[in-house]
Amino acid sequence: MSRPSVHQSPGRQRDAAGEHMDVLPGFVGFTRALAHAGLPVATDRAAAYLDAVRRIDVAAPEQVYWAGRLTLCSDPDDFATYDAVYTRWFDPARGGGTELRREVRGTAELVPLGGTEPAAGEDDSEDDTVHAVGASDTEVLRSKDIGELTEAEREHLRQMMALLRPDPPMRRSLRLRPARRGALDPHRTVRAMLSTGGEPVRLARRSRSARPRRVVLLVDVSGSMRPYADALLRFAHAVTRRTPGAVESFTLGTRLTRVSRQLRQRDPERALAAAGRAVADFAGGTRLGDTLRAFLDRWGQRGVARQSVVVVFSDGWERGDAELLGEQMGRMRRLAHAVLWVNPHAGKDGYAPIQLGMTAALPHIDRLLAGHSVATLDRLIREIRDARRT
Numbered sequence: 369m370s371r372p373s374v375h376q377s378p379g380r381q382r383d384a385a386g387e388h389m390d391v392l393p394g395f396v397g398f399t400r401a402l403a404h405a406g407l408p409v410a411t412d413r414a415a416a417y418l419d420a421v422r423r424i425d426v427a428a429p430e431q432v433y434w435a436g437r438l439t440l441c442s443d444p445d446d447f448a449t450y451d452a453v454y455t456r457w458f459d460p461a462r463g464g465g466t467e468l469r470r471e472v473r474g475t476a477e478l479v480p481l482g483g484t485e486p487a488a489g490e491d492d493s494e495d496d497t498v499h500a501v502g503a504s505d506t507e508v509l510r511s512k513d514i515g516e517l518t519e520a521e522r523e524h525l526r527q528m529m530a531l532l533r534p535d536p537p538m539r540r541s542l543r544l545r546p547a548r549r550g551a552l553d554p555h556r557t558v559r560a561m562l563s564t565g566g567e568p569v570r571l572a573r574r575s576r577s578a579r580p581r582r583v584v585l586l587v588d589v590s591g592s593m594r595p596y597a598d599a600l601l602r603f604a605h606a607v608t609r610r611t612p613g614a615v616e617s618f619t620l621g622t623r624l625t626r627v628s629r630q631l632r633q634r635d636p637e638r639a640l641a642a643a644g645r646a647v648a649d650f651a652g653g654t655r656l657g658d659t660l661r662a663f664l665d666r667w668g669q670r671g672v673a674r675q676s677v678v679v680v681f682s683d684g685w686e687r688g689d690a691e692l693l694g695e696q697m698g699r700m701r702r703l704a705h706a707v708l709w710v711n712p713h714a715g716k717d718g719y720a721p722i723q724l725g726m727t728a729a730l731p732h733i734d735r736l737l738a739g740h741s742v743a744t745l746d747r748l749i750r751e752i753r754d755a756r757r758t
Contacts, residue, residue, distance in 0.1 A: 395421050396527050398457050402440060403531065405453050411746050413440050414531045415510060432458070510742045515595030515712065525599060528742055530636055532606035534749040536580040536614060537677050539705075543577050550575030580614040581705065583607060583752060584673055586663065588682035589619045589647055590654035596712045596740070597650070598640070600681050603745050605631045605639045607752075616672050620682065621649035624662040654685050656725055657692030664699050673703040677755045679748075681710045681739060686725030694728035701732040706755035710739035710748060 399414045420435040433454060441450050509517075509524055517525060546556065556572035585604045589597045601619075608615040608631040619625045630642035644650065664673065678700060686693055701707055709729060713719050715738025721730055730736065734757060738744040 396531075398436070398453075399440065399531060400527070401457050402450065402453050403533070405449050407440065407446055407449050407453070408442065408533050409440055409531060410533050411528065411531050411742070413442070414528075429458070510746075513712075513716075513740045514599045514742075515740065522598075525742065526602065526636070529599065529602040529606060532603065532745075532749070534607050534610050535753050536583065536607075536611045537705075537753050537755055538578040539581040539675070540576045541579045543579075544574045545577045547573055547575040549573060580611045582672070582676040583611075583615045584668075584676050584678045584704075585615065585617045586660075586678065586680045586682075587617065587619050588621070588654065588656070588680075589650050589652075590621045590685070591651045592654065592683050592685045593681070593712070594651045596681075599745075600739065601627075601631070601640055601643055602636060603748075605636050607749075608632055609634065616667070618663060618667075619643075619647050619650075620654075620656060620659040620663075620680075621647070622653045622655050622659075623649050624659045624666075625649070626667075653687050654682075654725075655688040656682060656684075656686050657688045657690070657696055660693065660696040660700065664696060664703075668700065668703055673700060675703075675705045677706050677708070677752055678704045679708045679710060679752060680729075680733075681712075682725070683711055683713055684709075684721065684723040684726030684729065686723070686728070690724040690728040693725055694732065697729045697732035706734045706757050707732065708735050708737060708748075708751060708755065709733045710737045712738070712740040714738040715740045715744055 395418060396414075399409050399417060403409045417436055417439040420439050421432070424431040424435050426432055436454065437447070437450055441447060509521055509528070512521070514525065544553075546553070550573045553572040553574040556574075557568060557570075560570060560572060561568055585607065587597065587600050587604060589601075593600075604615075604617045604627075608617060608628065612632045615628065616626070617628045617631050619627055625647050627643040627646055630646055631639050633639040633642060667673070697707070709726075711719075711721070711726070714721070714736055721727065721736065734755070735751060737748055737751060739748060
């Protein structure tokens with residue numbers, strides 16, 4: 369496959385009047401453009417790309433091209449899409465980059481997390497260094513506690529959360545499909561024999577197909593979880609958008625609120641705004657036992673939690689009856705395929721699950737996980753995909 373022309377620097381090019389024109393709205397924007405075009409850009413691949421950009425000469429178009437192709441493409445079938453988006457993004461004169469930037473809304477310039485602006489008359493050659501510093505800061509941000517971020521860092525976090533492409537957990541379906549190995553398929557075998565004079569030249573086989581297993585996300589939005597609520601709801605949006613029909617999302621506080629419909633919207637900002645309007649008890653009290661009982665009585669017992677992967681996001685601070693919380697977690701455990709509890713404080717040094725809510729829930733969960741950073745949420749994606757009852 370022929371590679372698109374990269375005769376111009378992706379960072380700068382000179383127009384006919386001799387003036388410099390910036391044609392790169394950000395390397396993060398490029399990864400979002402690839403995702404917009406259908407390329408499965410996982411968070412780890414995007415981070416690897418940004419790290420590669422930090423180590424190369426961004427003024428050399430060949431290096432920029434290969435840095436992206438080697439880190440963002442996971443299959444030879446991805447090359448055509450990558451080449452098309454690369455040409456449109458980095459060479460507007462040939463690829464229509466202006467229209468592509470208009471399609472990929474919300475793409476921001478990748479700058480240092482300090483958000484400083486260059487002074488008037490400052491040499492434009494420093495832009496490449498700015499992009500390299502931004503890529504380095506992205507690596508730091510992945511491991512930083514979400515609850516301690518500055519406003520500029522939160523803006524970068526929103527971009528990184530939009531790049532999440534979680535793979536859903538799979539389960540065997542009752543439906544049978546043609547396969548190379550498996551049980552004999554009599555119907556297809558007999559039909560094939562009609563074209564060979566009655567001789568069973570080839571035996572047709574079949575096996576059960578796979579389909580996404582339902583995932584249930586229960587996000588604590590009480591006052592103690594306020595620093596993490598926005599990021600966790602964005603994580604829920606990314607999981608929901610991947611398999612909209614197989615994910616149910618609820619918020620827990622003083623009441624139970626179903627936000628699945630709101631989080632199925634494509635645009636994360638609109639989805640979060642709609643969810644915020646639906647949640648009346650945001651940053652209020654915590655009654656985990658009562659809200660889990662409401663969930664199980666109305667939704668879980670009737671099928672939503674049955675053989676599902678249930679993920680509870682909470683720090684375990686319970687103002688209600690802790691014994692009731694333990695009873696409801698026991699009900700949940702009997703219904704679900706696996707129960708994961710994500711506590712933002714579990715990844716911090718010296719943490720011990722001594723809260724009343726945590727001590728009541730621990731006997732009924734399969735895994736206690738951290739969820740205080742992008743890196744831990746990335747690991748959570750793999751835990752959900754590979755969830756098994758212990």
